[in-house]
Amino acid sequence: MSPPSSYPPRLTRLIDALRRLPGVGPKSAQRMAFHLLERERDGARALSAALLDALDNIGRCTQCRMFCEGEGCRYCSAARTETGQLCIVEGPADLIAIEQGTPYRGRYFVLMGRLSPIDGIGPDELGLPRLSEQLDAGWVRELIIATNPTVEGEATAYYLAEMGKARGIRVSRIAHGVPMGGELEYVDAGTLAHALSGRTSL
Numbered sequence: 001m002s003p004p005s006s007y008p009p010r011l012t013r014l015i016d017a018l019r020r021l022p023g024v025g026p027k028s029a030q031r032m033a034f035h036l037l038e039r040e041r042d043g044a045r046a047l048s049a050a051l052l053d054a055l056d057n058i059g060r061c062t063q064c065r066m067f068c069e070g071e072g073c074r075y076c077s078a079a080r081t082e083t084g085q086l087c088i089v090e091g092p093a094d095l096i097a098i099e100q101g102t103p104y105r106g107r108y109f110v111l112m113g114r115l116s117p118i119d120g121i122g123p124d125e126l127g128l129p130r131l132s133e134q135l136d137a138g139w140v141r142e143l144i145i146a147t148n149p150t151v152e153g154e155a156t157a158y159y160l161a162e163m164g165k166a167r168g169i170r171v172s173r174i175a176h177g178v179p180m181g182g183e184l185e186y187v188d189a190g191t192l193a194h195a196l197s198g199r200t201s202l
């Protein structure tokens with residue numbers, strides 16, 4: 001039997017709710033809860049209202065699966081379709097990173113995860129039937145795979161590449177290698193091997 005909580009029930013529920021956020025442990029959740037109650041009650045009410053509003057009004061685009069409001073998605077415009085490029089990313093944060101950090105202005109498809117059979121995440125959970133429909137529509141000329149260089153990310157990339165190749169679509173994979181300004185002696189072996197195997201001509 002666990003010991004009784006040192007907090008009132010409502011405070012316990014608040015701390016438990018804050019612990020649902022990524023990277024937030026018991027102590028961090030406690031600090032956040034105390035801060036909101038001690039100094040930021042107005043801010044907490046604004047946070048609560050913004051969270052409820054977002055939950056009620058933000059959904060997923062039916063085409064790319066990115067978060068959006070309403071029917072239209074800014075990443076699925078006709079101009080982006082005309083590029084013939086479709087970039088596949090694991091999550092919304094990856095899409096934003098590419099959009100803000102590169103000149104790429106084609107379309108996207110957001111997997112909201114990666115293949116992981118041990119966790120019960122297969123093609124259906126990643127929306128791959130929907131992706132198949134887009135690949136069969138005929139507008140995709142290049143499939144750019146931008147999954148992360150993890151074991152699951154690489155397995156997902158292979159699966160996606162086979163989907164594209166089966167339809168005669170050009171498939172490319174973003175390079176993973178030595179960062180700008182990095183020194184080789186400090187780069188891990190896996191990254192260095194990736195950089196060497198993915199070398200390009202000058």
